[in-house]
Amino acid sequence: MLRHRLLAALLAAVPAPAAPARTPEEPAIALRAMGSFHVGGREAVVAGRPVREVVLVPGGVSARIDPNGTYQVEAMYVQYHLPAEQRGAVPLLMWHGGGLTGVTWESTPDGREGWQQYFLRRGWATYVSDAVERGRAGWAMVPEIFQGEPIFLTKEGPWERFRIGAGPGSYRTRTALPGSQFPVEAYDDFMRQVVPRWTTTDAAQLAAYRDLLRRVGSAVVLAHSQGGLFAFRAAQTEPGTVRALVLIEPSGFGEATPEALAALRDIPVLALYGDHIDQNARWPTIRQRGLDFYARLREAGGSVEVVSLPERGIFGNSHMMMDRNNRAVAQVVQDWLAARGLWR
Amino acid sequence: MLRHRLLAALLAAVPAPAAPARTPEEPAIALRAMGSFHVGGREAVVAGRPVREVVLVPGGVSARIDPNGTYQVEAMYVQYHLPAEQRGAVPLLMWHGGGLTGVTWESTPDGREGWQQYFLRRGWATYVSDAVERGRAGWAMVPEIFQGEPIFLTKEGPWERFRIGAGPGSYRTRTALPGSQFPVEAYDDFMRQVVPRWTTTDAAQLAAYRDLLRRVGSAVVLAHSQGGLFAFRAAQTEPGTVRALVLIEPSGFGEATPEALAALRDIPVLALYGDHIDQNARWPTIRQRGLDFYARLREAGGSVEVVSLPERGIFGNSHMMMDRNNRAVAQVVQDWLAARGLWR
Numbered sequence: 216m217l218r219h220r221l222l223a224a225l226l227a228a229v230p231a232p233a234a235p236a237r238t239p240e241e242p243a244i245a246l247r248a249m250g251s252f253h254v255g256g257r258e259a260v261v262a263g264r265p266v267r268e269v270v271l272v273p274g275g276v277s278a279r280i281d282p283n284g285t286y287q288v289e290a291m292y293v294q295y296h297l298p299a300e301q302r303g304a305v306p307l308l309m310w311h312g313g314g315l316t317g318v319t320w321e322s323t324p325d326g327r328e329g330w331q332q333y334f335l336r337r338g339w340a341t342y343v344s345d346a347v348e349r350g351r352a353g354w355a356m357v358p359e360i361f362q363g364e365p366i367f368l369t370k371e372g373p374w375e376r377f378r379i380g381a382g383p384g385s386y387r388t389r390t391a392l393p394g395s396q397f398p399v400e401a402y403d404d405f406m407r408q409v410v411p412r413w414t415t416t417d418a419a420q421l422a423a424y425r426d427l428l429r430r431v432g433s434a435v436v437l438a439h440s441q442g443g444l445f446a447f448r449a450a451q452t453e454p455g456t457v458r459a460l461v462l463i464e465p466s467g468f469g470e471a472t473p474e475a476l477a478a479l480r481d482i483p484v485l486a487l488y489g490d491h492i493d494q495n496a497r498w499p500t501i502r503q504r505g506l507d508f509y510a511r512l513r514e515a516g517g518s519v520e521v522v523s524l525p526e527r528g529i530f531g532n533s534h535m536m537m538d539r540n541n542r543a544v545a546q547v548v549q550d551w552l553a554a555r556g557l558w559r
Numbered sequence: 560m561l562r563h564r565l566l567a568a569l570l571a572a573v574p575a576p577a578a579p580a581r582t583p584e585e586p587a588i589a590l591r592a593m594g595s596f597h598v599g600g601r602e603a604v605v606a607g608r609p610v611r612e613v614v615l616v617p618g619g620v621s622a623r624i625d626p627n628g629t630y631q632v633e634a635m636y637v638q639y640h641l642p643a644e645q646r647g648a649v650p651l652l653m654w655h656g657g658g659l660t661g662v663t664w665e666s667t668p669d670g671r672e673g674w675q676q677y678f679l680r681r682g683w684a685t686y687v688s689d690a691v692e693r694g695r696a697g698w699a700m701v702p703e704i705f706q707g708e709p710i711f712l713t714k715e716g717p718w719e720r721f722r723i724g725a726g727p728g729s730y731r732t733r734t735a736l737p738g739s740q741f742p743v744e745a746y747d748d749f750m751r752q753v754v755p756r757w758t759t760t761d762a763a764q765l766a767a768y769r770d771l772l773r774r775v776g777s778a779v780v781l782a783h784s785q786g787g788l789f790a791f792r793a794a795q796t797e798p799g800t801v802r803a804l805v806l807i808e809p810s811g812f813g814e815a816t817p818e819a820l821a822a823l824r825d826i827p828v829l830a831l832y833g834d835h836i837d838q839n840a841r842w843p844t845i846r847q848r849g850l851d852f853y854a855r856l857r858e859a860g861g862s863v864e865v866v867s868l869p870e871r872g873i874f875g876n877s878h879m880m881m882d883r884n885n886r887a888v889a890q891v892v893q894d895w896l897a898a899r900g901l902w903r
C-alpha cells in the first residue's frame with residue numbers, strides 16, 4: 216500500500232506525457248468517413264446453468280442474470296478510416312497475429328505512428344480488425360461455446376520468441392539481440408497490447424474473415440504472423456475479392472490441394488521476413504514451411520515475392536514490425552503495391 | 560486539382576464498399592493526429608502451473624508455452640483522434656458502460672455515425688477507451704490474477720433490461736417499447752458489441768481511469784452507465800483534472816463522504832436520462848439513487864443538472880444512446896458544454 220502511494224506520488228510528479236505530443240509533425244489527415252462495425256458469427260444457445268442475482272456496481276440495484284438463452288457469438292470487429300483523397304485502388308485490410316489485436320497496426324508501443332496511419336496518409340482506406348475472440352470482437356462462454364483453455368503470454372514469452380531478445384533466458388537480463396530495432400524501453404507498453412487467445416477457434420476466425428471479404432468486396436489483405444493462415448485460406452475460398460496478399464512473417468499458410476493452390480494463381484503475394492531468424496530456435500523452420508508453400512504456389516502458376524529485409528539493407532527487425540524502423544519496412548510494402556498498379 | 564477530379568471520377572466508378580455507404584454525406588474530418596496507447600496496470604507473477612507444448616497454428620511449429628512468469632495486467636486501451644481545428648477547451652474522454660467497450664461511441668449498430676464522430680466533427684479531441692478487462696485492454700488469468708466468473712449477456716438480457724423491449728419476456732416476441740428509438744433491426748449488431756465482464760475488477764478499472772486522467776491532464780469525462788461509477792470516483796481523487804462530468808444514465812455514483820463530495824464542488828455535472836424509465840423494474844430505483852447522490856452533491860456546494868430527455872421533447876431513448884435520434888441527444892450534451900465555456 217505504501218509502495219502504491221509512493222508510486223502514485225512519483226507518477227503525479229511526472230509531467231503529463233500527453234500521448235499526442237509524441238506523434239510526428241505531419242500534415243493533417245483528411246477523412247471522408249470513419250467508423251466501425253462487427254461482421255460474421257452465429258447464434259449459440261446455452262441451457263441448464265443456474266440463474267444468478269448479481270449486483271453489477273457497488274451499491275447498485277441487483278440484476279437477475281440468467282445465463283441460459285441465446286448468445287450472439289464469433290463476430291469480428293472492424294474499424295475503418297477512409298481518406299478524403301483515396302489513392303489505393305481497393306481498401307487495405309490489416310489482420311493482426313496471435314495473442315494480439317488490431318492495435319498492432321496503430322501507434323507503436325513507444326508512441327510513434329503505426330502502419331494504420333502510414334497507409335492512411337498515403338491514401339489507403341484502412342480496415343483494422345480484431346479477430347474472433349480478441350479485443351473488441353469479444354469471446355464466448357467456456358466450455359459451453361468456446362472449447363479449451365485460453366493461452367496467456369508472460370512478459371518472458373514474446374521477448375524470447377519474437378526475436379527481440381536472444382531466446383530463452385534473455386528476458387531476465389533484458390538483453391536484446393545485437394542491432395535490434397524493437398523499442399525495448401516500451402516493451403511493457405507492447406505487453407499491454409497482448410490479449411488471451413485460444414487454439415480452438417480457427418474455424419470461427421476464418422469464417423468471419425471470409426464474411427469481411429465478402430462485405431468489402433475487393434481488397435488488399437495485409438496480415439501478420441497467425442493472420443497469414445487466415446489470409447491465405449480466406450483468399451482460397453474468396454479469390455475474386457483479394458487483389459494482393461502481403462504477409463508479414465506468416466506462421467501459417469494455405470491449403471495445399473491443387474484446387475486451393477490454383478485459386479491463388481491470380482493473386483500476387485509478398486512475404487516479408489525480418490532479421491535474426493537464424494539465431495532463433497523456431498523461426499528457421501517456420502520460414503522454411505513458408506518457402507515450401509510458396510514453391511508449391513509458384514508451381515501452380517502463382518506469383519510470390521519473398522523479401523528478407525536484411526538482404527535489402529534493413530536490419531534488426533523483430534517478429535513485430537512496429538520496430539523503430541517501421542516506416543522503412545512499410546515503404547517496402549507500399550512500393551510493392553504501387554508497382555502492382557494498386558496505388559495511383 | 561484536375562488530378563483529384565480525375566481520381567474522384569475513377570473512384571466514383573468503383574462499387575463502394577458496404578460499410579461506409581451507410582454513413583451520411585458530411586464534409587471531411589481533418590485530423591491533426593490519431594493513434595492509441597495503453598495506460599495503467601501492474602505486474603503480476605504466476606507460479607506452479609504446468610508448462611505446455613502448444614501448436615499455435617495448424618501444421619505450425621510447436622511452441623513451449625510456460626504460463627509461469629510475469630504478466631503485464633490491468634492496463635486500459637485508449638484511442639485518440641485530434642481534430643485539426645480544435646474547438647473543445649480540453650479533450651473529451653468517452654467511458655463506456657458494463658459489458659461493453661469503446662465501440663459504444665463509434666458507429667451505431669445500424670451503421671450511422673456515433674458520438675465519437677459527432678464530437679470530433681465539432682472540434683473535440685476524442686479519447687475513446689476500453690476499460691480494464693474489456694476489448695483491447697485484454698484480461699488476465701483466472702483465478703490466479705482475476706477473481707470470480709465473468710458474466711456473459713444473452714440476447715434476451717439487454718433487450719429486456721436496457722428499455723428496448725417492455726421487460727421480461729419481450730425479447731421472445733421482439734416487442735419494442737412504444738415509440739422506442741432503438742434501431743431494432745440492428746439489434747444483432749448491437750449484441751455483437753457486447754463482451755464478457757467481471758464484477759471483481761472495479762478497483763483495477765478505477766486505478767487505470769485515474770492514470771488516464773493524470774496522463775491527459777485536463778478533460779471532460781463523458782460516461783455511460785457503469786462508467787458513471789468510475790467517472791465520479793476518478794474525479795473525486797483527481798478533481799483538478801476534470802473540467803466537467805457528463806453522465807448518461809449512470810448506474811453507479813461517487814463516494815458520499817464530506818471530503819469526497821467536496822472534491823466535486825467545482826466540477827459541473829450533467830446527468831441525462833432517457834425514456835420509459837417508469838415502465839422498467841430496476842430503472843426507477845437506479846435513477847432515484849442518482850437523484851439522492853446529486854442532492855447530497857448540491858448540499859456540498861456542487862452543481863448538477865439533471866435532464867430527463869422526454870421532458871425536453873426527446874422521446875423513446877433506451878439505456879443505450881446509440882438510438883435513431885442519437886444526434887439530438889448529443890446536441891443536448893454539446894449545448895450544455897458550450898454553455899459552460901468548454902467549447903469555442
